[in-house]
Amino acid sequence: MIKEYKTIREIVGPLLIVDGVEGVKFEELVEIKLQNGETRRGRVLEIKGDRAMVQLFEGSAGINLKESKVRFLGRPLTLGVSEDMIGRVFDGMGNPKDGGPELIPEAKLDINGIAINPVARDYPSEFIQTGVSAIDGLNTLVRGQKLPIFSASGLPHADLAAQIARQAKVLGDDEKFAVVFSAIGITFEEAQFFIDDFKKTGAIDRAVLFMNLANDPAIERISTPRMALTAAEYLAFEKGMHVLVIMTDITNYCEALREISAARREVPGRRGYPGYLYTDLSTLYERAGKIKGRPGSITQIPILTMPEEDKTHPIPDLTGYITEGQIILSRELYKRNMKPPIDVLPSLSRLKDKGIGEGKTREDHADTMNQLFAAYASGKEAKELQIILGESALSESDKAFAKFADEFEKVYVSQGYNSNRTIIDTLTIGWDLLKILPRGELKRIKDNLIEKYLDN
Numbered sequence: 361m362i363k364e365y366k367t368i369r370e371i372v373g374p375l376l377i378v379d380g381v382e383g384v385k386f387e388e389l390v391e392i393k394l395q396n397g398e399t400r401r402g403r404v405l406e407i408k409g410d411r412a413m414v415q416l417f418e419g420s421a422g423i424n425l426k427e428s429k430v431r432f433l434g435r436p437l438t439l440g441v442s443e444d445m446i447g448r449v450f451d452g453m454g455n456p457k458d459g460g461p462e463l464i465p466e467a468k469l470d471i472n473g474i475a476i477n478p479v480a481r482d483y484p485s486e487f488i489q490t491g492v493s494a495i496d497g498l499n500t501l502v503r504g505q506k507l508p509i510f511s512a513s514g515l516p517h518a519d520l521a522a523q524i525a526r527q528a529k530v531l532g533d534d535e536k537f538a539v540v541f542s543a544i545g546i547t548f549e550e551a552q553f554f555i556d557d558f559k560k561t562g563a564i565d566r567a568v569l570f571m572n573l574a575n576d577p578a579i580e581r582i583s584t585p586r587m588a589l590t591a592a593e594y595l596a597f598e599k600g601m602h603v604l605v606i607m608t609d610i611t612n613y614c615e616a617l618r619e620i621s622a623a624r625r626e627v628p629g630r631r632g633y634p635g636y637l638y639t640d641l642s643t644l645y646e647r648a649g650k651i652k653g654r655p656g657s658i659t660q661i662p663i664l665t666m667p668e669e670d671k672t673h674p675i676p677d678l679t680g681y682i683t684e685g686q687i688i689l690s691r692e693l694y695k696r697n698m699k700p701p702i703d704v705l706p707s708l709s710r711l712k713d714k715g716i717g718e719g720k721t722r723e724d725h726a727d728t729m730n731q732l733f734a735a736y737a738s739g740k741e742a743k744e745l746q747i748i749l750g751e752s753a754l755s756e757s758d759k760a761f762a763k764f765a766d767e768f769e770k771v772y773v774s775q776g777y778n779s780n781r782t783i784i785d786t787l788t789i790g791w792d793l794l795k796i797l798p799r800g801e802l803k804r805i806k807d808n809l810i811e812k813y814l815d816n
Contacts (some may be wrong), residue, residue, distance in 0.1 A: 482651060530768070739766075
């Protein structure tokens with residue numbers, strides 16, 4: 361028999377405090393029945409003696425302290441999972457919102473998940489082709505990796521996310537591939553853009569979408585990415601699928617955490633964010649990976665908009681510590697109409713060397729990647745010198761590097777959002793660009809590879 365309590369003591373923002381409780385557990389699901397018959401849900405956030413602090417999912421407006429009844433359900437927040445989720449759109453609490461039928465679940469899973477035992481983890485080593493040259497060629501995504509995109513307000517991260525979602529695939533692998541897309545606190549227009557794009561391109565047939573909109577309760581943002589990751593874990597580790605999880609925007613998730621922290625009157629950390637922000641983010645990011653002996657995997661691409669375009673802000677800073685690199689979008693390239701505006705020099709994939717080479721991409725991938733990086737950096741320096749000293753002060757070699765940098769941005773980086781390049785296309789474009797440079801400057805590529813690929 362589930363006991364009802366009419367002992368609500370206080371409501372502070374999204375939090376509700378109940379006195380005189382017994383046997384209540386952390387993360388337990390709670391139902392609040394209002395005086396008008398309406399039911400709202402929450403979860404236990406803290407227990408102190410016989411007092412429980414409950415985080416409300418739907419907000420606290422209209423709750424009468426004396427008349428409302430609280431029931432503790434004895435179980436955590438769960439998500440009903442099934443392979444039938446693929447092709448469907450859900451809200452941030454896991455309820456269907458596409459007008460389709462209710463899901464008949466094969467299992468109900470705790471959305472908080474269980475951390476993968478480090479000993480059971482398999483090292484990421486298989487190349488994922490996104491069809492985007494600036495990622496595939498220079499900052500390669502590997503199956504089981506977590507590689508965030510650092511963007512800023514007004515930059516087209518939504519276009520890049522949609523492009524990766526519809527184009528990504530594991531090369532030479534017959535295993536099933538799925539995309540789990542989690543939208544956290546985005547506008548209705550952005551949400552509709554993703555849904556329309558997925559339906560128009562057919563990507564919806566292999567995708568599961570969780571949508572939390574900007575006008576939904578901020579508290580729902582805490583559960584949305586966990587719902588998505590629970591669905592991903594089921595598809596990956598129970599159904600043996602390769603799952604790509606795209607989460608946008610992590611900044612909105614962190615703002616919701618800060619709101620709850622302030623309501624709990626916690627001592628704030630950097631910029632008002634809670635001191636446990638690093639730990640909390642790690643509970644999301646560390647749910648990526650591969651497990652030894654199991655075919656499935658979870659690869660994560662979290663997207664975050666850097667407040668004030670500041671890489672040292674707590675959100676991108678802590679994300680960088682937990683994840684394996686970052687793809688950075690540049691406002692300068694965006695103003696010059698580069699699509700996508702990926703700034704390849706500060707971008708980094710720490711696992712790129714593990715997913716490339718003979719048998720994975722091609723034997724020349726590592727050498728051409730290093731040479732393109734070096735040549736583009738030299739070209740940018742030459743262009744800066746040209747601005748200061750004038751073109752006449754540049755050597756012939758400097759002029760070649762400056763021309764290379766311009767062509768590299770136009771052809772290699774700015775490929776458009778509807779161009780799906782294979783890794784062979786990307787490597788071929790790289791070799792064509794390297795022909796701009798004097799042969800003696802190709803110091804990072806082995807001679808036999810130059811003879812095989814540059815001269816043919």
